[in-house]
Amino acid sequence: MNSLYHRLAIDGIRRHKRLYYPFVGTTVFFIVLINICISISGDPLMTNFFGSTTITMLMNLGSIILLIFALITLLTNYKFIQKNKAEESALYLTLGMEKKHLIKIYIYELVNLYLRSILIGTLISAVIYKLVFAGFIRLMNLKLNVLDSGILPVLEPLILTALIFLGIFILLLADQTLKMRNFTPMSFRYESKAGQKAPKYPLAMGIFGILCIGAGYYISLTTENPLQALKTFFLAVLLVIIGTYAAFTVIVSGILKLLQKRKSFYYKKENFTAVSGLIYRVKNSANTLASIAILSTMVIVVLTSGFSLYFGISEIEDNLLPSDYSMSFPERDNDISYYENLLATILKENNKHGNMYSYKSNYLAVSRDGTKIKHLDYEPSFAWDEDIDGIHTFLDEKSTYDFGDYDAILFAKDEQTDITKIGDMNLKVKKENRNNYPINFSIKDISLNKKDMLVFKDPDKFDKVKELLALDDSAGYGALCNINFDIDDPYDPELVEIIHDELINEFDDSFFSINDDIKARKDFTAIYGGIFFVGIILGLGFLVSTVLAIYYKQLSEGLDDKARFKTMRQLGMTDTEAKKSISKQMGLVFFLPLIFAFVHSLFAIPIITKFLALLSLSNISLYMICLVSVFAFYIIFYLITFKLTEKTYNKLVLE
Incomplete structure (x- = not known):
């Protein structure tokens, strides 16, 4: 008897191939996409570079989103298939079958569709994975050999994907079984002709x-x-x-x-x-x-x-x-030129040649009244309060910028923003578009990248702004000294560590960072x-x-x-x-x-x-x-x- 249900299921798929083949093709496509995402996140080579944790998280997130869409798409389309086969189901019931027999046909049908889809999808995934992974590595501009992790993909993602889609097909069966539990032959015939229900109101x-x-x-x-x-x-x-x-x-x-x-x-x-x-x-x-x-x-x-x-x-x-490299530390008794000379000596000892660019920077929370900047009356939480306004101030004494007779250059966060006064200090500001003007300052915190940048050449005005806007007298509002430098010689991955070891004793009592940009x-x-x-x-x-x-x-x-x-x-x-x-x-x-x-x-x-x-x-x-x-x-x-x-x-x- 079971062979009868199996034959009816196979025959139904063959006769309604216009309905079933696109369904199988879509299932295969989602299997391949999810397989690729899971395989990349689990590939042994993904542990070999910085940022791999973020990329693995992105791949897992992509897999989850694809899984949700696969479930919704396959569920919707399987319902459509069964709706268009509803008269056939009604005929089976009219000829004496029971609902449990229809369920057996659905089981054989879904098992057949699942096996076709998973076999084709897994085979395609195994064949194209390394090629896709190579394209992915190329896209990220990484120098990795994808064959270092083997010719074939890792088996666990293929097995996991097969289990995931097994779960989806079980849900398709459960949904169809629950839907037809109160159906009669007439209900099936009505189902085949029913459109989507219109809203009551x-x-x-x-x-x-x-x-x-x-x-x-x-x-x-x-x-x-x-x-x-x-x-x-x-x-x-x-x-x-x-x-x-x-x-x-x-x-x-x-x-x-x-x-x-x-x-x-x-x-x-x-x-x-x-x-x-x-x-x-x-x-x-x-x-x-x-x-x-x-x-x-x-x-x-x-x-x-x-x-x-x-x-x-x-x-x-x-x-x-x-x-190429950047170095930053809090203001100290020694002038920033002292540290420039130390750095230049270290580079010379290591046969490195290049250019340095030094400046001071500060970030201050502010209150605004039109073009006037005022002292903020409370201590903000920079991490969470997105409504807090702020400005980056820079002291660029050796600047190549053309200040003319202006006090400062403003790189505004938008075209409408302007600054004419900070506290009781009037400013003559030259406004420039940061997209059309060279910016030599590093802002590593991307959440602060869309803030006003105010560049001074006069150290007295730079210090006066800090005094006017700092919320208290603690060192937390002091400026940072920054030294950016480019190297003309070939890249040396150990240079940062060498500089750090040479300079660490100069900063044993305060913060100091050296970055390989x-x-x-x-x-x-x-x-x-x-x-x-x-x-x-x-x-x-x-x-x-x-x-x-x-x-x-x-x-x-x-x-x-x-x-x-x-x-x-x-x-x-x-x-x-x-x-x-x-x-x-x-x-x-x-x-x-x-x-x-x-x-x-x-x-x-x-x-x-x-x-x-x-x-x-x-x-x-x-x-x-x-x-x-x-x-x-x-x-x-x-x-x-x-x-x-x-x-x-x-x-x-x-x-």
Whole structure:
């Protein structure tokens, strides 16, 4: 008897290959993506460089996000498959089968799908892993031989991925079993023809959705502080997602009804059938269309952010690490030139040649009144209070900057900011754009990178600002002495340790640091390359989910419209007219989500750019170039996907 259920399951897969094969292909794709992420995070070579912990965390996070999308995508699409096979299930029950027999068919069906998917996915993962890992290493600009960890990937990630997807397929079985527990043959037949349930109160849901989208847009447009963007970004995303699902039907139906009222447009043969069909479609499948809009938005935002970070690495490194090496320590009795001479002697003894650049720096919390800077009246918590304003002050006595008759040069955090007075000290300030002016100062704390930078040449004015703004007389508000230096000779990884050992006795009673910024640049490249790689992987996952949503939507529409178009053709509609009507309906219904995605992406620009500022990427023009490029790519991709899936629809409707 079990062989009968097995044969019925295999036969069902064969007869409904248009439903099952894309499902298997999507499962294989997610298996490969998750396998790659888990394998990279567990590769022995990942312990050989600084930043590997961050990259491993990113890979694990990417695996979790992909897993969630895999579960949602496969669950949604398996439901669609069973919905379109519901009449077949009803026939089995009518012929005398019991529900427990149907469950056995589902078990054999899912076991067969699982084995096909996991075997193909694991084989592909094993074959391409080292190639992908080599590309990943290249992306991060690391000098590692991927074959040092063996020719084959580590087995544990492959086994873990197989177990994860076994769990997903068990959930698919459990969901289908629970869903059909009260079904009768008539229930199955109704299921095959049922569309998505319309909300009970469509107008209220529409208003709620529009308010949610508006709130998400408002958060994006009004968020000023990068740290605040980190907190509010996910709230804004959640509001837009909820709002899109809630409002899609009302917004689109409203547009279509306006077209209905335009008699000169609506009462044309091809427009009449297209618009009337669209009104039914939108009401019947609003959630699917909203899902396509959300997935498209995710693809655009993730890819744009990833490309911006990767192509902006040089700018980020120049902002944070403008020299080869950097040294810093608190102000001391000896002048900074004393330590420059010590450092020059050490470099000369080690046959190193280069240039030095010294300056003093301070960071002070402030209160503002327009262009006036005032003393803050309370002690802030720099780590957590993102609302606290502050300025970096620099003393650059040997500056190559052209001060002219100005007291200071201001590199402002935005175009609107200006400074004319600090406390009771009037200042004549020359304002410059930091993106168009050489910055020679290191700001290692990226959370402080978007603060005003005020550069002085006069040490008295620099000290006066500290006296006016320091919250107390403790040494904690004293300036730091900084010496940045570049080396013309080949890179020596031991140079920092040599300098540290030679100078440590000079600073035995205070803080002192010496940094290898060449190595730090490589570490930044590795970490940002890792972020870019995870972004590409997630983008591919979202793309596959989008393609599958479009494909099954076309398939569903085709199965649903087959009888309707057959009737219209019997009433005199030609195949040419039918194809025109189909093309217009499909074009409108599938490009509506694309419009939503583009609008969402545009309104996301302010908060995304603030979010990227936390990672020291402040080049908005680069983000816009990447956004336009991703837009163009996605439009082409969407058109190709639409045209390919439209053939499936035409074949079903007009066969």
